[in-house]
Amino acid sequence: MVSAGLSLALAFASARIPVAAASASSAGASAQASSADAATIARGAYLAKAADCAGCHTAAPRVTQPGGSPALSAPFAGGLGMASPFGTIYSSNITPDPHAGIGRYSYDDFARALRQGIARGGKRLYPAMPYPSFSKITDDDMHALYSYFMYGVQPVSTPAPETRLPFPFNQRWALMFWDWTFAPSGAFKPETGRDAQWNRGAYLVQSLGHCGACHTPRGPAYEERGYSESRDAYLTGGTNDHWFAPNLTADPGSGLGRSSVEDIAAFLRHGHGNGLVTFGSMVQVVEDSTQYLNDDDLTAIAVYLKSLPPRASSGHFNAQSRAALQTAQSLKTGDVERPGAGIYATYCARCHQMDGAGVPQKFPRLAGNPAVLSASTTSLVRLLVEGGGSPHTEQGPESRKMPSFAGKLTDAEMAYVLTFIRNTWGNAAEPVTTRDVSDVRVALHK
Ligand code: HEC
Numbered sequence: 001m002v003s004a005g006l007s008l009a010l011a012f013a014s015a016r017i018p019v020a021a022a023s024a025s026s027a028g029a030s031a032q033a034s035s036a037d038a039a040t041i042a043r044g045a046y047l048a049k050a051a052d053c054a055g056c057h058t059a060a061p062r063v064t065q066p067g068g069s070p071a072l073s074a075p076f077a078g079g080l081g082m083a084s085p086f087g088t089i090y091s092s093n094i095t096p097d098p099h100a101g102i103g104r105y106s107y108d109d110f111a112r113a114l115r116q117g118i119a120r121g122g123k124r125l126y127p128a129m130p131y132p133s134f135s136k137i138t139d140d141d142m143h144a145l146y147s148y149f150m151y152g153v154q155p156v157s158t159p160a161p162e163t164r165l166p167f168p169f170n171q172r173w174a175l176m177f178w179d180w181t182f183a184p185s186g187a188f189k190p191e192t193g194r195d196a197q198w199n200r201g202a203y204l205v206q207s208l209g210h211c212g213a214c215h216t217p218r219g220p221a222y223e224e225r226g227y228s229e230s231r232d233a234y235l236t237g238g239t240n241d242h243w244f245a246p247n248l249t250a251d252p253g254s255g256l257g258r259s260s261v262e263d264i265a266a267f268l269r270h271g272h273g274n275g276l277v278t279f280g281s282m283v284q285v286v287e288d289s290t291q292y293l294n295d296d297d298l299t300a301i302a303v304y305l306k307s308l309p310p311r312a313s314s315g316h317f318n319a320q321s322r323a324a325l326q327t328a329q330s331l332k333t334g335d336v337e338r339p340g341a342g343i344y345a346t347y348c349a350r351c352h353q354m355d356g357a358g359v360p361q362k363f364p365r366l367a368g369n370p371a372v373l374s375a376s377t378t379s380l381v382r383l384l385v386e387g388g389g390s391p392h393t394e395q396g397p398e399s400r401k402m403p404s405f406a407g408k409l410t411d412a413e414m415a416y417v418l419t420f421i422r423n424t425w426g427n428a429a430e431p432v433t434t435r436d437v438s439d440v441r442v443a444l445h446k
C-alpha cells in the first residue's frame, strides 16, 4: 500500500529515534525529564527491533536497507498478508493514528494486546501475532515499547485490510479456548542457577525475539510445542510458510553443535557466520531485527542457544570419513558417476566450489552446513525453485544472489542434486525424492 508523505515518515522516524543511540539510552540518566523521555523512546525503538514489530507490521515492498531505495510502504502501517493454514491474516496498522492505528490504546490496552492477544475493544487476535512469546516481556520493556509507539512513530491514516478467514476460523471469540489451552502467561522468570548473560539471552530468545515462532515445531492446533527449554521440542525446528527453520539445539548434525558462540553472533549480525549464509525467512529476521542488536545481546542469545542440549538429532558430518575422502578424490579427477554430481558440477560448483567449501563472505559452504543436513528438505527445495539472496545489512558483506533453477532443472534433477549435496564431502543425510520436490512445488504453485 502506497501512502503519501512516506519518505517524510521514514525521515521523521529515523531522525527522531536513531537506533544506534538506543544502546546508550541509560547513559544520560541524570538528564532532564524531556530527554529522559527521549531515552525511553529510543530504548523502545531498540526493543521494537529486537521484536521485529516492523517485519510483520509493514507491507511489502519496503525498505530493508537504511539509505536504500525510497520507502514504498509506511513502517508499522500493517497490511502484510501472512499465510496460515487457515487463510491469509493481515497485520494491523500499529502507528499512533487514532482511527486506523492504535492511537487510542492506553498502556493497559497495549500490554493486553501484546501479552494476551486481545485488541482494544476485546477482539481476540490470531496467534500470527506472537503474543504467546510476548507474554514474557517485562513491564519495564513494555513501557518503553508503548512510549515508542505513541511518541516515536509517525501516524498513518490508511487502515490495514481486514482479515477474512472462512468459518469457523472467523469466530475470533473461539480463540479464547486456544488461549486457555496453549498460550503461556506470566513474565519471564530468570533461572537462579544461571548467570545474567544466560538469562538475558533466554529472555531475548523467548520473549521479544519470538524465535520459537519459526524454530519450534507446531502441534495440530498450530500451537508451538513449548515456549522454553523446559520442553523437549523447543527450538528443534519448525516449518512455516514453506520455510523450514532448523534445529537450534546442540545437535552436531543439523543443529548448532559445530557452531561457536562467535559464529552464531556473527550469523545474526551479518547473515554470515562460519561459512553459513542466511536464506529464506531468516533473511528478513537479520535485516529487520538482529543486525541492530548490540554485541552484548547477540552474544547473550548465542550463549543461551549453545546451552540447549542436543535434541531431535538428524544428519551427520564427518570430513574425515572414508566416503568423504573418496568423493574428494573423484571430484578432483572429474570421475564421478553418482547421479547429481554432474548437475552439481554444471550448475552449482561455480559458486559453491567443487569441494563444497563455498567462498567466504560470498557463497555458503555446503560441506557440513546444518541447513543442508536438516531433517526437513522443504527449505532446500524452495531455495532451488525460487532462488534467493543473502541479506542487506549495514555492516555485513554485500548481498549476493542464488539463481532460481525452476526453468533449468526437472523435479528429478533437483532431487538428485540435493541428495548429492546431502551425501558428499562428509555430509550424510536422508536422500531427497522426486516426490519431495514436487510436493513443495505444488504447495508453492511454482
Ligand atoms: C510474526 C508477526 C508479528 C510480529 C513480530 C508482531 N506482530 Fe503485532 N500483529 C501481527 C498480526 C498478524 C496481527 C493481527 C492479528 C489479527 O488480526 O488477529 C497483529 C496485531 C497487533 C496488534 C493489535 C492491533 C489492533 O488493534 O488490531 C498490536 C497492538 C500489535 N500487533 C503490536 C505489535 C508490536 C508492538 C509488535 C512488536 C513488539 C508486534 N505487534 C509484532 C503480527 C505480528
Ligand code: HEC
Residues within 6 Å of the ligand: 205, 209, 210, 211, 212, 213, 214, 215, 240, 243, 244, 245, 246, 247, 248, 254, 255, 256, 264, 267, 268, 276, 277, 278, 279, 280, 281, 282, 283, 285, 290, 301, 370, 371, 379
Ligand atoms: C520468520 C521465521 C524465523 C524467525 C522468527 C527466526 N528464524 Fe532463525 N531461521 C529461520 C529459517 C527459515 C532458517 C534457515 C535458513 C538459514 O539458515 O538462514 C533459520 C536459521 C537460523 C540459524 C542458522 C541455523 C543453522 O544451523 O544454519 C540461526 C542461528 C537462527 N536461525 C537463529 C534465530 C534466532 C536467534 C531467532 C530469534 C531472534 C530466529 N532465528 C528467528 C527462520 C526464522
Ligand code: HEC
Residues within 6 Å of the ligand: 275, 276, 277, 278, 279, 280, 283, 343, 344, 347, 348, 349, 350, 351, 352, 362, 363, 364, 365, 366, 369, 371, 372, 380, 383, 384, 387, 388, 389, 390, 391, 400, 401, 402, 403, 405, 417, 418, 421
Ligand atoms: C551464482 C552463485 C550460485 C549458484 C550458481 C548456486 N548458488 Fe546456492 N547459494 C548462493 C548464494 C548467494 C546463497 C545464499 C542465498 C541466500 O542467502 O538466500 C546460496 C545458498 C545455497 C544453499 C543454502 C545454504 C546456506 O547456508 O545459505 C544451498 C543448499 C545451495 N545454495 C545449493 C545450491 C545448489 C544445489 C546449486 C546448484 C543447483 C546452487 N546452490 C547454485 C549462490 C549460488
